[in-house]
Amino acid sequence: MPRKLAAGNWKMHGLARDLSELDRLAADHSVPGCDVVVCPPATLLGPAAARLEGTAIALGGQDCHFAASGAHTGDISAGMLRDAGARHVILGHSERRADHGEDDATIAAKMAAAHAAGLIAILCLGETEAERDAGATIEVVGKQLAAGLDADADADNTVIAYEPVWAIGTGRTPTEAQIAEVHGFLRSTLTGRLGDAGEAVRLLYGGSVKPANAAEIFAITDVDGALVGGASLKAADFSAIIAALEAA
Numbered sequence: 025m026p027r028k029l030a031a032g033n034w035k036m037h038g039l040a041r042d043l044s045e046l047d048r049l050a051a052d053h054s055v056p057g058c059d060v061v062v063c064p065p066a067t068l069l070g071p072a073a074a075r076l077e078g079t080a081i082a083l084g085g086q087d088c089h090f091a092a093s094g095a096h097t098g099d100i101s102a103g104m105l106r107d108a109g110a111r112h113v114i115l116g117h118s119e120r121r122a123d124h125g126e127d128d129a130t131i132a133a134k135m136a137a138a139h140a141a142g143l144i145a146i147l148c149l150g151e152t153e154a155e156r157d158a159g160a161t162i163e164v165v166g167k168q169l170a171a172g173l174d175a176d177a178d179a180d181n182t183v184i185a186y187e188p189v190w191a192i193g194t195g196r197t198p199t200e201a202q203i204a205e206v207h208g209f210l211r212s213t214l215t216g217r218l219g220d221a222g223e224a225v226r227l228l229y230g231g232s233v234k235p236a237n238a239a240e241i242f243a244i245t246d247v248d249g250a251l252v253g254g255a256s257l258k259a260a261d262f263s264a265i266i267a268a269l270e271a272a
């Protein structure tokens with residue numbers, strides 16, 4: 025059984041004053057029964073790393089460039105994330121795919137860059153509502169998974185987050201059966217590709233996870249944790265979700 029993981033994605037939220045949320049999180053989970061990572065905006069990584077030093081809460085970036093360095097104004101490399109104190113990076117989030125036109129090939133290159141820099145990559149995938157309505161969910165996530173995994177991907181350096189696009193930030197969640205179907209498919213695809221190591225890859229569910237629905241979601245087979253957006257911004261909510269994961 026892989027160690028469970030609760031990952032918080034602050035997206036484009038957070039100023040220096042919001043770092044106090046991390047203090048409460050670290051105090052509530054000094055010896056967490058699962059891995060916990062917070063992915064603040066890049067501007068806060070350095071100060072957050074200083075604040076979390078000596079705690080059990082890890083840090084992650086929300087994206088990285090696929091190049092190690094170069095003339096890419098505004099971008100951040102995987103090595104820079106690591107240098108700032110991150111140990112994880114979210115890649116292929118649907119907001120990056122939509123807002124920045126990221127395709128599977130770009131995401132695969134970023135995965136390789138993250139792994140080369142020693143980061144744990146959290147690869148996001150998921151269908152739009154139109155794709156689900158068209159019965160294409162498994163085909164879509166299967167293609168995103170196959171294309172996104174780089175040659176170095178293994179259970180230690182890769183986490184998969186299933187995030188139906190229509191569930192992100194909407195308050196809507198798939199049924200338990202829908203989550204179980206996709207996670208079961210991802211698990212069997214991963215074991216087909218990685219052998220036994222595929223059993224140890226953490227499969228997160230993401231999309232409107234809240235304290236009120238967390239326990240139900242964590243009880244689903246092959247759900248090894250969550251990628252949490254809005255509810256990770258307040259320590260009280262994220263802490264309750266982490267507690268539900270610890271109890272699962």
Ligand code: PEP
Nearest residue numbers: 192193230231232253254
């Ligand atoms: C996300 O951004 O990855 C996410 C799951 O957001 P939310 O929890 O707000 O739906």
